[in-house]
Amino acid sequence: ETGVTQSPTHLIKTRGQQVTLRCSSQSGHNTVSWYQQALGQGPQFIFQYYREEENGRGNFPPRFSGLQFPNYSSELNVNALELDDSALYLCASSAGQVLYNEQFFGPGTRLTVL
Amino acid sequence: SQQGEEDPQALSIQEGENATMNCSYKTSINNLQWYRQNSGRGLVHLILIRSNEREKHSGRLRVTLDTSKKSSSLLITASRAADTASYFCATDARNTGFQKLVFGTGTRLLVSP
Numbered sequence: 470e471t472g473v474t475q476s477p478t479h480l481i482k483t484r485g486q487q488v489t490l491r492c493s494s495q496s497g498h499n500t501v502s503w504y505q506q507a508l509g510q511g512p513q514f515i516f517q518y519y520r521e522e523e524n525g526r527g528n529f530p531p532r533f534s535g536l537q538f539p540n541y542s543s544e545l546n547v548n549a550l551e552l553d554d555s556a557l558y559l560c561a562s563s564a565g566q567v568l569y570n571e572q573f574f575g576p577g578t579r580l581t582v583l
Numbered sequence: 584s585q586q587g588e589e590d591p592q593a594l595s596i597q598e599g600e601n602a603t604m605n606c607s608y609k610t611s612i613n614n615l616q617w618y619r620q621n622s623g624r625g626l627v628h629l630i631l632i633r634s635n636e637r638e639k640h641s642g643r644l645r646v647t648l649d650t651s652k653k654s655s656s657l658l659i660t661a662s663r664a665a666d667t668a669s670y671f672c673a674t675d676a677r678n679t680g681f682q683k684l685v686f687g688t689g690t691r692l693l694v695s696p
Contacts, residue, residue: 473625502684511671511686512626525683557623563682571616572684576625 472496473562473575481581482550490545490578494562501543502572503535506557518543519565547580555582589672589690597695602659604690606672607652613675615648616684617657620669629657629670662694 472495504512514527518537532548561572590605618626645658673684
């Protein structure tokens with residue numbers, strides 16, 4: 470167990486809907502990253518939040534957005550859901566921006582878009 | 584897009600045998616990490632090797648890094664059925680300004696009793 474929690478565990482939505490996924494970072498960590506993992510693929514970086522600011526983003530459209538709160542927990546919001554958004558969404562927390570820091574992953578949220 | 588490619592894509596061995604997985608990547612890195620994932624669940628960090636290191640050990644795990652060839656290998660010795668999982672390498676590219684892990688496509692390891 471890494472101490473990183475995510476909710477919900479599973480979620481089913483229909484095309485066009487909006488979804489919010491939540492992540493609580495490990496104690497003492499101020500950086501949260503979000504990844505999308507399609508079936509049979511490796512995780513792909515969505516974005517990262519450091520001290521409540523987005524400080525890096527991958528190749529995902531603007532309908533993927535996020536927030537980080539003062540307690541360093543985070544939300545991932547996806548608007549106008551598409552079938553291809555079906556995936557496992559992983560968040561990872563780390564302690565600051567030191568590049569050698571290990572990222573600790575949560576168990577993920579499995580999103581199914583019908 | 585995926586930075587790395589793991590080889591082989593799938594590996595099936597018997598308990599007690601060694602398992603070797605390889606990872607190749609494309610750009611200069613700060614470090615390379617290996618993760619394990621059981622049945623589509625969260626990723627478990629196994630080991631981190633820095634770009635100035637060539638080899639690292641952790642229990643039954645041995646990781647090597649060859650930055651000239653942009654490749655790494657993960658060796659699991661004396662494998663157990665509980666080692667059955669997918670294994671991913673992840674690189675932390677230089678000069679991005681933040682820590683962005685770029686994962687490979689993974690190796691699915693099956694260890695039979």
